[in-house]
Amino acid sequence: MKGIEVFQELAPLLADEAVVLANGFISRECFQVLDRPGNFYMIGSMGLASSIGLGVALAQPERRTLIFDGDGNVLMAMGTLAMIAACAPKNLIHIVIDNEVYESTGSQRTISNVVPLESVALSCGYRQALRVTQRDALKSAYESLCQAEGPGFLLVKVEPGFDPATGRVTHTPEEIRNRFMNSLKV
Numbered sequence: 001m002k003g004i005e006v007f008q009e010l011a012p013l014l015a016d017e018a019v020v021l022a023n024g025f026i027s028r029e030c031f032q033v034l035d036r037p038g039n040f041y042m043i044g045s046m047g048l049a050s051s052i053g054l055g056v057a058l059a060q061p062e063r064r065t066l067i068f069d070g071d072g073n074v075l076m077a078m079g080t081l082a083m084i085a086a087c088a089p090k091n092l093i094h095i096v097i098d099n100e101v102y103e104s105t106g107s108q109r110t111i112s113n114v115v116p117l118e119s120v121a122l123s124c125g126y127r128q129a130l131r132v133t134q135r136d137a138l139k140s141a142y143e144s145l146c147q148a149e150g151p152g153f154l155l156v157k158v159e160p161g162f163d164p165a166t167g168r169v170t171h172t173p174e175e176i177r178n179r180f181m182n183s184l185k186v
């Protein structure tokens with residue numbers, strides 16, 4: 001499975017969730033598959049999608065919040081796993097697209113081949129943590145996390161392989177912020 005297939009599989013299931021996306025190819029692939037006002041694309045700040053997602057989940061406990069993260073992003077901000085577990089928002093699902101490389105900057109190897117990030121999350125205190133390696137298992141794993149109490153963690157092992165024809169996010173940071181905030185008004 002390639003990273004973009006995670007979005008192809010899960011995008012049809014989205015409704016009014018707040019979605020916070022890690023920088024680089026993860027944001028770009030989601031933008032290509034399903035751009036929506038409720039998507040908050042990180043433009044630059046690596047490692048911080050999880051912090052922002054935590055803040056959104058705590059501010060809007062009645063709304064499900066999804067974080068789409070990368071292995072490099074999670075390794076860079078591993079302390080945030082502990083903070084998410086300690087704050088324990090029931091409405092948060094943290095999805096990590098793990099290609100074992102920093103693909104957006106040239107595919108340098110990370111260490112997620114030897115550090116099982118879902119075990120780290122579970123040890124920190126996430127209520128659920130699953131690993132998926134096949135596309136056909138993704139939807140049911142996601143749905144089981146939706147039905148369980150969060151915070152949930154879904155590690156999706158993928159092969160590297162970004163399509164260079166995938167465009168960049170064309171919204172300005174201000175547009176991303178404004179439409180995201182509007183989409184969260186109740």
Ligand SMILES: Cc1ncc(C[n+]2csc(CCOP(=O)(O)OP(=O)(O)O)c2C)c(N)n1
Pocket residue numbers: 022023024025026044045046069070071072073074099101102103104105110
């Ligand atoms: C603080 C900071 N350091 C480095 C970068 C450069 N950078 C952007 S994306 C990226 C790789 C992210 O890796 P990962 O989370 O595994 O996602 P992938 O690119 O593999 O989809 C790096 C190093 C950055 N944007 N900000």
Ligand SMILES: [Mg+2]
Pocket residue numbers: 070071072097098099100101102103
């Ligand atoms: Mg990666």
